[in-house]
Amino acid sequence: MPELTYREAVRDALVEAMRADEDVFIMGEDIAEMGGSMAVTQGLLDEFGPERVRNTPISEMAIVGAGIGAAMAGMRPVVEIMYEDFLTLSLEQIVNQAAKHRFMSGGQVKVPLTIRTQGGAGWSPGAQHAQQLEAWLVHIPGLKVVYPSTPEDVRGLLWSSIYDENPVVFFEHRLLYPVKGEVPEKLEPIPLGKARTIREGTDVTVIAMGPLVHRALEAAIAAEEEGISVEIIDPRTLQPLDEDALVESVKKTNRVVVAHEAVTRMGFGAEVAAVLQYKAFDYLDAPIERVGAKFAPLAFAPVMEQFIVPHAEDVLEAIKRTVGK
Amino acid sequence: MPELTYREAVRDALVEAMRADEDVFIMGEDIAEMGGSMAVTQGLLDEFGPERVRNTPISEMAIVGAGIGAAMAGMRPVVEIMYEDFLTLSLEQIVNQAAKHRFMSGGQVKVPLTIRTQGGAGWSPGAQHAQQLEAWLVHIPGLKVVYPSTPEDVRGLLWSSIYDENPVVFFEHRLLYPVKGEVPEKLEPIPLGKARTIREGTDVTVIAMGPLVHRALEAAIAAEEEGISVEIIDPRTLQPLDEDALVESVKKTNRVVVAHEAVTRMGFGAEVAAVLQYKAFDYLDAPIERVGAKFAPLAFAPVMEQFIVPHAEDVLEAIKRTVGK
Amino acid sequence: MAKVEKKRALTEESLREFLREMLLIRRFEEKVEERFRAGDLPGFLHVAIGQEAVAVGVCQAMDEGDVFASTHRAHGHTLARGTHPNAVMAELYGKIEGCCHGYGGSMHLYDVERGNMGANAVIGGGLPAVTGAGLAFKLRDEPRVAVAFFGDGATNIGTFHESLNLAQLWKTKTVFVCENNHWAESTPGWQHSPVWDDMSKRALAYDMRSIKVDGQDVQAVYEAAHEALDFARSGEGPVFVDVETFRMHGHYIGDPQVYRTKEDRQEAADQDPITKLRDRLGVSDDEFESLDAEANEIVEAALEFAQNGTDPQPEDALKNVYA
C-alpha cells in the first residue's frame, strides 16, 4: 500500500472528488495560490482553476452561507474555515441554517455541504488559534461531525462527507498534517458513523480522537510494558456516533479512558462517558477516566501550553488509574 | 415575603443595580420603548433614559463586543441577546474575546460584562427561536454561566453576575417569566457557584435546570405517591459548578436523573453524568439517567414540538427507571 | 455578456391581476391576524400589511427557475410566488398539508418547486445562501437569479455586509431587495441605521449597482425588479433594490405599538398600496367588492382546508433531521 501524509490524503480526496464531479468546488481564505494556511490545497488552483478553487474575502459567515446556497442549488461545495476558532463567526449559518433547512422545510431541501476546518495546539498559536470545538457541533441535530486521525481515514471520510447529502463539519488537526500512513491504492470511501479499532486489548478501552489517538498509542505501548493490555478505539465520526462499537469494547475490557485535546469540561468525552455509564453500567469496574485539556485558554508560552494540553503520559496515568495501578 | 414573577425579579435586579451604580447600563434590541421582546425591561427607559437603556441595531456581534469594550473601559454593561439562538452570531466576541482577554493579557484586563439571553420551547417558536445552548458556554474557560429557575434566584444571581468581575452568560427561560415566587424583601445577592436544594429526598437525586426544575417538582410529587422520595438540586450556576453539592446528594440517594430542556446529546447533563460517575462511582446503584430534548431541531407543529421537549412524565419515568420500577 | 435592459410593458390586465394578488395577500393576512387573536394559531406571526406591492411586484418580475429567500414576514412573498393559500394556511396551522408539513411554520415557509428557498427567522440569515445560489447559477451558466428579501433593520447585521461584499466581488446572479418599512420591531430607522433615510448608500460600500423605488407602487416595483433581475441574470453583477415601504400594522400580531405615534401609523395607512393601485386603475366600488369577495372566498377556503388538515404524528418530529 502506498503511503501518504494526512495532508496529502486530504488533498487527494479533494482532487478525486473534483475530478469526478463538476459540482464539487472549494472556497476559503487563501486556498488558491497559497494553497491554504496549512498547504493542504496546494496545486489545486493549477489543476482546477479559479472558478473551482475560490479565494474568499475574510468573511466566515458568507463562506459557509454561500456554501449552503450553492449546495441548495444542487452543487457540492467544500468550504474551508482556516482555523477552527473562526467557526465562532459562522455558527449562525452552520447551526441555524445548514443544520435545519431540511427539517424546517419538511424534507424538501438538502444541504450537501462539507465544512473543513483545522485547529489544535502546537507551534504556540496562542489562545485564539488553537481551540478544539467539535463538541459544540455534536450538540446540534442535523449536522454530521467527523474527526479523523489517520491518512487513510481522513481520505476515505472526506470523500464520504463530500458525497453525504447532509452538512458535515470536518475537523482536521494541525499536528496531524505531516503524519504519514498507509492508504489503499485507490481511494476507498469510509462510511460515516463507524468507529475504528486502532489496537486490540483486553484490560482497558481508550476511546481517543484526533491527535490523542497517536498519543494513546504511545501510552498503550508503555502500558503494555507494565502488563496492561490496552484497546484503542477511534470513533472517527462523532455524529452519528458508533455507540455499539464503544459499548462492545467496554463489555470486554470493563474499563474506559476517553481522550481528546479539547477542554475536558463539557468536551466530547463527557458525552461518551454519559453514554457508556448508561449502556454498560454493569460492566464498568472503574470510573470512566477523561483526559483532555485543563480548564484554561491556551497559553502562549510553550511551558504553559504544554501543561494545558494532554500528552501520552496523561493517557497512561489515566489507564493506570482505571486498573488501580 | 413579597412575591414577584421571574420577569419582575430580573427587572428588579437591573433596576437596583442601575440605581446603585452609574456604570451599569443596558443595551439590546428593542429594550427601550418596547421593554424587550419579553417585556423584561419595561419601564427602565422612563427611569434611566436613553443613554443607559440603549436600543441597538440588529448586530449581535457589536452588541456583545461594545459591551466588552465598555467593560474594559471600567463600566458594568448588561447586554441582551434577544433570543439565545442569536448567540451564534456573537460567539466570536464571547468566546475569543470576553472569555480570553484577562488570560491573554496575563491578568491586566478584566471584563465585567453580563450577557443576558432567553430561549426555550413554548409558543411554537420554531427551530430558530428555541434552542438551549448553555452547554456550549460551559466548555469555554473564562466564562461564567448562570441559569436560574426561580424569581428569588434570578434576582440574586443577576445581581451577582453584574457585580462579578468576569464575563457571565446569563440564561433565562421564556416560560419562566410569568412564574411567581417569594423573594426576600430586600434584594440579596446569591453567590455564583452554589447549587440550591429545591427539595430533599432519599431515593433519587434529580439535578434539574431552568424549566425542568419545575417539571421535576411535579414529577417528584407524583413519585412520592408511588413511594419514591426525590431530592431535587438546581445547580443554578453551571460554571463554576457546585460539584460537591451534587456529589453529596448522590452519596445519600445513590441514584441520579439529570434533566434539562436542551438536546440530551452533548447537553449539560453529559457533563454532570461524567462528573458523578467519576466522583461517586461507588455510590451509584443505577445508571445516571439523562432527560432532555430528543435529537431534532424544534418542530413548529405543537404536537411535534411537545414530543421533542421533555416533560414531567419524562422525568418521572427516568426516576422510576433508576429505582427499578 | 450583453447587458439586457428591457422593461416589459405592463398591460392594464396585468395590473388588475396584481391588484387581485395584493388583495388576496391582504385578506389572507387579515384572516391570520383574526385567527391568531382568537387563539387559534400557534407561533410567532408577522404580517406584511402595507407591503403587498413589494411582494407582488418582485415576484411577478421573477422568471421560472428563479429562487428567493424570505424573512420572518414571509406570507406575502410566498403567496405572490404562487404557493397555494391552502398550503400556506395549513402550514400556519401546523398541518401535514402545509407547505412544510408542519415542520416550519410562519417564519419558515419553503416551497422548493416554486423557488422558495426558505423564510428565515434569523435576521440576515438567508442572504449568504442567496449569494451562494447566485454563484451556483453563474458557475453552471444557468439563466437563473436568486433574490433575497430583507428589511431595513437587516442592513445592520454582519451577515448583510459579508453577503453583499461577496456577491459583488464574484458578480453572483443575485438581487437584494431591501424592504425599508422604517421600523425594525420597535426601533425606528433613525435609531438603528445611520443611513436610514437613504438605504441605497449601503450599496456604495461594495460599488454595487442600486435602484431606488417606491414600494407602494406595484408597477414601479415590478419595473425596478425587472431591471435588477435582467442585470443579474446577464451576469453583470448583483443589484441592491432600495424599496421604501410602510408597515401598516404592528411588528408582530398583537403588538400594541406603544413605541409608535398615531401620526406615524396614519402616515403608513395613507400609503396603502392597494388603495393606490385601485385608484390608479379606476376600479369601481362594485368591481372592487367583487374582487374582494373573490379573495375572501379563497381565504375562507384556505382556512377551512387548514382547519380540517391533519396533525402530524408526534414521532414525525424525528423525521427529516437528516437526508
Place this chain on the structure above:
Amino acid sequence: MAKVEKKRALTEESLREFLREMLLIRRFEEKVEERFRAGDLPGFLHVAIGQEAVAVGVCQAMDEGDVFASTHRAHGHTLARGTHPNAVMAELYGKIEGCCHGYGGSMHLYDVERGNMGANAVIGGGLPAVTGAGLAFKLRDEPRVAVAFFGDGATNIGTFHESLNLAQLWKTKTVFVCENNHWAESTPGWQHSPVWDDMSKRALAYDMRSIKVDGQDVQAVYEAAHEALDFARSGEGPVFVDVETFRMHGHYIGDPQVYRTKEDRQEAADQDPITKLRDRLGVSDDEFESLDAEANEIVEAALEFAQNGTDPQPEDALKNVYA
C-alpha cells in the same frame, strides 16, 4: 460641542524623533525575523515592515488616556505607543517579563498602562471593543478616544460592518485606522474587496467621516490622525482613516510569497517610509548610521533581556482564567 480642527505643527526635532522610532520598530522586527528563522521563537509571527509610519504617526497623535486595539501585526503599534522593547521581546519569548507575562504572545500584546487594549488574532475582533470603549468615554464624558488598527482584509468581515455602524449611530469616540497594505495574506485587494482601490468607500455606508492619507508619509499620517482624534474626542463622531501603505515582507515570517510578483515586491520596497523620511529630513549617512546603531543597541538589549527572561511555571497556565 465645538468642532476642533487644529493641526499641531511638527518641528524637525519631532520628525527626527519619529525617524528614531520607526527605525527602532524596523530593527526590532528584523531581529524578530532573524530569531524566528533561527528557530528561537515560538508562535505565529507577523511583521509590519514597511508600515512603520502608520504606527508611529497614529500613536504619536494620540493623547495620554487614549486607548487602542491592534491586530496580528502588532509589534509596531505596541512599540510606537511606548511599551518597552524589552517587554515586547520578552513576550515574544514567552517570558514572565513579557508585557503579558507570556500568556499572550506576538498576536496578543497588551499594555493597559499605555492604553493597549490588546492585539487580536481574530480579524476584526477588536473593533467592537473599541466602539464600546468609545461609547464609555462618551457616556462618562471623558476626553479620551479609542483607536482601532486593522487591515484592508478586515473590512470584509461582518464585525467591521457592525462596529462602524454602531459607532456612527452612537457617535462614539472612536477612530478606525484601516491600514490598506493591498494584501490579506496571499489575497490581493482586488480579489477580496470590491472597493479595494478606494477603501474610504466603506465609510459611505455609515455616513461616516473619512480621511485618506499616504501611509508612507509619517507626517501626513500624524496630521490625519490628529484631525481624526480631535473630531472623535469632541464627540462629533467616529472617523475612518483610510491609510494606503505597503507590506514589504511576507504575510508571516517565513512566507515564501509564491503568490506575489517581483514587481509588486519591488513596488513595496520603493515605498519604504524610513527612506522617505530620511531623504526628506536630509539625514546624512553618518547621522543615519548613528541612529541605526542606537536602534540596534536597544534591540540587542531587548533580545538579551528576553533571552535571559524567566520561563513561567507550567502551573501558571491555570492562573488568570478568572479575575
